[in-house]
Amino acid sequence: MKTILIADDDKNIRELVKYPLIAEGYHICEAADGEAALRIVQQQQIDLAILDVMMPYIDGYEVAEAIRVDNDIPIIMLTAKGELADKAKGFNAGIDDYMTKPFAPEELQFRIQALFRRYDVSNKTLLTVGQLVIDRKTYKVSKGTKDIFLPLKEFELIYELASQPERIFTREDLITRIWGADYEGNDRTVDVHIKRLREHLGDGSNVVIKTVRGVGYTLEVMA
Template sequence: MKTILIADDDKNIRELIKYPLIETGYDVIEAVNGEQALALAEQQLPDLVVIDIMMPLKDGYEVARTIRAERDIPLIMLTAKGELANKAEGFLAGIDDYMTKPFATAELLFRIKALFRRYDLSHETTVEVGNLVIDRRTYAVTHQQTDIFLPLKEFELLYELASHPGWVYTREDLISRIWGAAYEGNDRTVDVHIKRLREHLGENTAVAIVTMRGLGYKLEVIV
């Protein structure tokens, strides 16, 4: 059973989150300030942390930075501060996702499950999809015993898309995951790399990177 730490000085928010998590099958521990959050993160070793920004003693950014420096676990920032600068600071501190208050508890649960899936996959080094084998240790892509050589960003794009066949990624999603939240270039760079990736894969592989008009991209297995 996975354990989730909720770090928020607002008791009502903690209870709003806690009971649906318990009903879903998670163990829950609570912190009322930043220092307690860090102590519990070290002592209880939670599998995921939900962090508020504005907390006594240490704010959510410092909590996120400290946890991220010590452990590779999912971090969700849940806060009333929805400005772009606050989100950027959160991602730079190492968070994986960001939700603003007020929020739907059901959406938070969906995001938690998605983060657990992503982290579970992140410990795998090889993805097999269609007739491709993608090895993150060696950055090798093999198609029917033949190697396909990809530049780094194209490899990372393929690995991300192939890790979740059928998922639709927006350009913003891919920028954040592949280039990082601090990237300042145009998100059309994703289109350029997708075009090159398609050229590298050619027409004989049993996968296709599909453009979802107005949304982004997804990888499909061709039957």
């Protein structure tokens, strides 16, 4: 059972977030201020933190920075602020996602699930799929004896696709996982990067990135 920390000085918000997550099988810890949130992180194994920005004693930005010193866990920030500068400050503090109040609890659950999937994948440093070996630690892709050097976004794309061969990823999935939920571009970005990735991988491999018309992409290993 995964444990989620909810830190918000508004009890109503904590309850709005808490009960749907309990129904999904998560264990919940609550904190009404930043100091309490950090004590919980120091004393317990926390798998994900949901932090409000404006909390007594220590604000959400400082809590996120403190968590990042010793913990590699997903962090979602809740705030009434939606300005770009506020989002930038949050991401610079180490958060992974950002939700502006008011929000739908269902959307928060979707984002939590997506972050857990992303972190579970990122803990695997080496993937072997067909003739490709993908090393997340060195950001190197090898095809047989040949090394392929990819730009960062193309590397993240091949790693994401190869982490679950034959799964169909929608363009929206890939945008959220690689560019982030707040990316303001369109899904044409994915098409352009997939085209370049195919060119870099070239022919002669038994790994193929297939287009699923009207949906997205999937990686297949050919016999």
